[in-house]
Amino acid sequence: MTGATFYGNQTHTAMKNAFRLLLLALLPLxxxxxxxxxxxxxxxxxxxxALHPFEGVMRMTTTMPGTGSAAMTIHIGKEGILTETETTLxxxxxxxxxxxxxxxxxxxxxxxxxxxxxxxxEFDTAAVPAADSADAAVPFRDAVVEQLGTETVNGYxxxxxxxxxxGSEEAVEMWLNPDLLGYFTYARMQASGRESVAxxxxxxxxxxxxxxxxRTLHVRSGIVTDxxxxxxxxxxxxxxxIPAGYTKTEMPDMGKGVLSGENLEKMKEAAEQMQQQLMKx
Numbered sequence: 001m002t003g004a005t006f007y008g009n010q011t012h013t014a015m016k017n018a019f020r021l022l023l024l025a026l027l028p029l030x031x032x033x034x035x036x037x038x039x040x041x042x043x044x045x046x047x048x049x050a051l052h053p054f055e056g057v058m059r060m061t062t063t064m065p066g067t068g069s070a071a072m073t074i075h076i077g078k079e080g081i082l083t084e085t086e087t088t089l090x091x092x093x094x095x096x097x098x099x100x101x102x103x104x105x106x107x108x109x110x111x112x113x114x115x116x117x118x119x120x121x122e123f124d125t126a127a128v129p130a131a132d133s134a135d136a137a138v139p140f141r142d143a144v145v146e147q148l149g150t151e152t153v154n155g156y157x158x159x160x161x162x163x164x165x166x167g168s169e170e171a172v173e174m175w176l177n178p179d180l181l182g183y184f185t186y187a188r189m190q191a192s193g194r195e196s197v198a199x200x201x202x203x204x205x206x207x208x209x210x211x212x213x214x215r216t217l218h219v220r221s222g223i224v225t226d227x228x229x230x231x232x233x234x235x236x237x238x239x240x241x242i243p244a245g246y247t248k249t250e251m252p253d254m255g256k257g258v259l260s261g262e263n264l265e266k267m268k269e270a271a272e273q274m275q276q277q278l279m280k281x
Contacts, residue, residue, distance in 0.1 A: 054076055054180065054232070055076055055077055055078065055232065055233065055234050055235065056075075056076060056230065056231050056232040056233045056234075056235070057073060057074065057075055057076070057229075057230075057231045057233060057235070058073075058074040058076065058227060058229070058230050058231075059071070059072070059073050059074075059227075059228040059229045059230075060072045060074065060225055060226060060227050060228060061225070061226050061228055062223065062224070062225045062226075063223070063224050064221070064222075064223045065221075065222045065223075066090065067089060067090055068087060068088050068089035068090055069087070069088050070085050070086065070087040070088070071085070071086050072084065072085045072086075073085075075235045075239055075240075076235070077234070077235040077237065077239070077240055078104070078237075079103060079104060079105070079237055079240035079241075080101065080102050080103035080104045080105070080240045081101075081102045081240075082099065082100070082101050082102075082235075082239050082240060083099070083100045083101075083102075084097070084098075084099050085097070085098045085099075085100070086098075097115070098112065098113075099112070099113040099115065100112050100113070101113060101240065101241075101242065103240060108124060109122060109123065109124060110122075110123040111123070111242060113242070113243070113246065114249075115243075118243075118245055118246050118247065119246055119247050119248070119249045120242055120246050120247075120248060120249070121248070121249055121250070122248060143163050143164070143165060143203055144163070144164050144165065144166060145161055145162070145163055145203060145204065145207060145209065146161060146162040146163075146164075147159065147160075147161055147207075147209070148160040148161060148162055148173075151175060153175040153214050153215050154214050154215065154226055154227055154228070156175075156177040156179075156180075156214045156227070157177065158175035158176055158177050158211070158214050158215070159175070159176045159177075159178075159209060159211060160173065160174075160175050161173065161174050161175075161176065161204075161209060169220060170218075170219075170220060171219040171220065172216060172217065172218055172219065173215075173216070173217040173219060174213045174215070174216050174217075175213065175214045175215040175216075176209065176210070176211030176212065176213055176214070177211045177212055177214050178210050178211040178212075179211075180211070180212035180214075180227075180230060212227070213225070213227070214226070214227045215227070
């Protein structure tokens with residue numbers, strides 16, 4: 001395998017962790033865009049979050065114990081969201097910079113930009129079926145929400161909640177601040193979770209819970225995502241477009257499950273090519 005130089009003997013494990021970490025690191029992006037679950041959540045971000053308008057830059061970090069970390073910058077404008085993520089992973093040399101674009105004019109599309117190769121992949125979230133339950137992320141379809149009190153986290157006064165599902169060992173804790181963005185803006189997670197996101201958002205709203213997750217903790221894995229800073233500013237509209245000269249490449253078929261062995265091999269090959277291109281820069 002040509003990528004063995006970069007991945008060593010633990011290629012499959014490293015790439016599985018890399019892809020899972022990437023999904024978790026990009027969680028806020030997928031939540032921000034419109035949801036196909038139903039009701040008002042079909043509208044673009046700007047329409048959904050009229051009560052919590054926001055333009056500017058959010059910076060977040062994700063840490064996965066024993067595996068790696070990611071630093072993420074989210075640019076939010078009227079045109080959409082641009083997320084820039086730089087991931088550092090055990091078993092991989094260097095960093096993995098990724099830019100992902102989500103446009104309000106095309107809420108079911110996500111564009112992953114490869115700046116090194118001047119290419120992009122288009123991801124149709126509406127066409128992806130539910131992932132296997134073992135790899136599905138939060139929030140859960142049958143969510144049990146516990147309110148654990150009020151705490152100050154990362155300088156923000158937050159409502160601390162715990163989300164779990166009956167019969168599952170999975171649980172997630174969130175610290176929500178209502179002054180940044182409402183949870184209904186947090187409308188689409190990853191392609192596999194559209195219906196559960198809508199169900200959870202409705203459940204939280206019915207219980208009077210709203211706000212942006214300043215911290216999110218996956219209890220079983222120990223993965224933590226923290227909001228580091230927020231700057232209200234008007235971004236350059238030109239940021240929210242596929243750069244001129246970029247050519248489209250094919251997105252790996254996710255129909256058999258996001259983390260199936262076949263898809264992991266495709267993701268490995270794509271990551272190897274990107275890694276090699278980045279090393280040449």
